[in-house]
Amino acid sequence: MRNDGTNELFGYWNRLRGTRAAPERREVAPASIGKNLADTFIIQALGHGEPRFRLAGTRICSIYGRELRGLAFASLWQTRDRSNIARLVKNSMTNKSVVQLNFEGRTTRGRKALFQLILLPLANEANDRHVLGMVTSPGRPFWLESDAIIENRIQSISIIDPRYPSRSLSSSAMAADPEIPGTKGLAASQSIISRKVAHLRVFDGGKIIG
Template sequence: MKQDGSWALFQYWNRLRRDRPAPMRTEIEPADIKSLLGDTFILERDMRGEAIFRLAGTRLCAVYGRELKGFAFTSLWREADRTTMARLATSVFQSKTVVTFDFEGFGRDDRSASFEFILLPLDGGLENPRCLGALSAASKPFWLGSDPIRDALLGTVRIIDPDRDPLFPKGPPSGAVPPHLPRAKGDVPLINARRIRHLLVLQGGREP
């Protein structure tokens, strides 16, 4: 995690979960993360299995120039990246992994800014999986919030098991992350993936 907002939300989530894979949705207290609320969101899985914005903070919506509640998480991404993003959300819902990824977002006239997303699982039961997340900007150019992000170039994706990662305060440094993400029958495996110790690193689309 490169950005302070991602790290702060992770620490809050990690304290809540204690020795569990994830905290309950009802344990999230907005007052506890009030400085982050504008950048945070909650995803839920709909009847089709798609990750949908259940809630989205005001600053996050301003970055994209629209209300995100009810929209698919994959709608923020290029067509070539949507399968990867759907599978990452599924990994958070089903495997209770933590996912971070960076990307370059583009407004009008090729103006760009760098961002980081973090996805953190919440326990809503088998029938109602959810995740907590946040968007953090590496810098805040003057146009951010007035010129909506219209395109995104995905960078590096990191899948983290916080119970097995020695850099995090929970769990022993032994064990390994599963070799691949859960995937539906007939789905294609992730390409351009490489393992670095406890991380599965995926290189995002670099083609326009």
């Protein structure tokens, strides 16, 4: 994780959870997120329902040119990526895995920008599951928030072991090799499923349920 905001949110989440798999949603205090609040969001899934935005920061809504509350999270992505995104979110909610994505956003005018997204699971609440997340744009092009992003396209996916955040499983050829240092920190229950996206190989981390 190279983005300062992402690092700060991950560190805050990690401190809250302590020795648990994930902190509870009620423990997340907006005041503690501070300057990063506009870039954060919470996704909610009720029962077997589709994950949807429960809350979305003002800057995220501006980037997409609309209010995101209640919108299906997967609907922001190109059609070919939607099932993959849905599995990643479900996996984060169920197995409490931390997921980081690099993706490209395309605007109504055909402009493109790179973004980084992180998914941080929260403890289950009866029939209610949540994920805390953040979206940031390295470099922030001058037109961002004035030309709405209409579609996201996955570039790479990393699965992060909270115990060893520097040892993330990234979408590179090395990540597929069990002998490469940094790929051994993941829990034994996590399997790796990969597919090609353009010239990149994307890894879906964690055990896929169903």
